[in-house]
Amino acid sequence: MARDNIYANPHDAVDAFAFDEAVTRVFPDMIKRSVPGYNLIIPMIGVITEQYAQANSTLYDLGCSLGASLLAMRHGVKHDGCKVVGIDNSQAMIERCRSYVDIDNAKVPVELYEGDVTEFEYQNASVITLNFTLQFIDQDKRLDLIQSLYDALLPGGALILSEKICFDNAKEQEIQQELHWDFKRANGYSDLEISQKRSALENVLVPESQTQQIERLKGAGFREAFQWYQCFNFSSFIAVK
Ligand SMILES: Nc1ncnc2c1ncn2[C@@H]1O[C@H](C[S@+](CC[C@H]([NH3+])C(=O)[O-])CC(=O)[O-])[C@@H](O)[C@H]1O
Numbered sequence: 001m002a003r004d005n006i007y008a009n010p011h012d013a014v015d016a017f018a019f020d021e022a023v024t025r026v027f028p029d030m031i032k033r034s035v036p037g038y039n040l041i042i043p044m045i046g047v048i049t050e051q052y053a054q055a056n057s058t059l060y061d062l063g064c065s066l067g068a069s070l071l072a073m074r075h076g077v078k079h080d081g082c083k084v085v086g087i088d089n090s091q092a093m094i095e096r097c098r099s100y101v102d103i104d105n106a107k108v109p110v111e112l113y114e115g116d117v118t119e120f121e122y123q124n125a126s127v128i129t130l131n132f133t134l135q136f137i138d139q140d141k142r143l144d145l146i147q148s149l150y151d152a153l154l155p156g157g158a159l160i161l162s163e164k165i166c167f168d169n170a171k172e173q174e175i176q177q178e179l180h181w182d183f184k185r186a187n188g189y190s191d192l193e194i195s196q197k198r199s200a201l202e203n204v205l206v207p208e209s210q211t212q213q214i215e216r217l218k219g220a221g222f223r224e225a226f227q228w229y230q231c232f233n234f235s236s237f238i239a240v241k
């Protein structure tokens with residue numbers, strides 16, 4: 001697996017983070033070493049999918065990157081007549097995702113689209129996953145997207161939402177953020193890599209609190225909405241229609 005050393009050398013000015021060719025090439029290594037719990041959340045998306053998928057419905061993975069969450073969903077579906085749709089607005093990601101889907105041997109049909117998830121129409125959905133994608137979408141577009149996903153879900157359908165989160169309590173924010181940086185250090189990132197990537201993500205990845213996430217989900221109409229996982233400032237929620 002190609003090692004992420006994108007921020008290893010000093011940059012004069014750090015560009016805004018983008019899911020370009022360079023990031024795509026090292027992405028499996030980057031996300032595993034950067035997101036505490038990623039390697040647990042992926043198989044659990046398979047478990048949750050198995051529970052909530054319905055026959056003859058569509059499963060969506062929005063911001064599918066290289067297809068890790070998408071393939072977990074594909075393998076979790078046990079009903080007939082389902083398909084999995086993956087969308088990502090990074091050309092590099094969706095191209096490489098296609099090659100991973102091609103070598104995967106599950107039978108459930110997969111459709112991949114390059115585009116902005118806020119511009120698609122969704123329907124007949126039983127499971128929808130936003131695995132660390134909403135955090136990159138303009139804050140003023142988040143509610144409309146969540147509402148359109150609620151509207152697209154069948155009764156009993158589920159939304160899986162994983163996000164980097166922030167905390168209302170300043171001391172907790174400081175401690176959880178520091179623990180996340182400790183996690184990155186423990187995974188071999190230097191202080192320079194951590195601080196340059198932090199600059200690159202400024203105003204690109206905009207976290208919200210657990211309360212904001214749950215209130216938005218409830219406001220959109222979800223019957224149940226709660227956190228099922230948290231490690232430091234990374235969390236995953238499930239919402240059921
Ligand atoms: N508006 C948008 N429209 C479409 N795609 C977008 C948009 N904004 C960002 N993306 C895409 O969302 C993905 C977020 S990564 C998801 C990991 C994956 N789910 C995984 O389970 O491995 C999470 C991370 O890197 O922290 C990237 O591929 C972006 O191109």
Ligand SMILES: O=C(O)C(=O)Cc1ccccc1
Nearest residue numbers: 030031034035164197201205
């Ligand atoms: O690396 C970080 O600090 C993060 O917040 C997670 C992340 C992982 C992959 C791409 C962008 C952000």
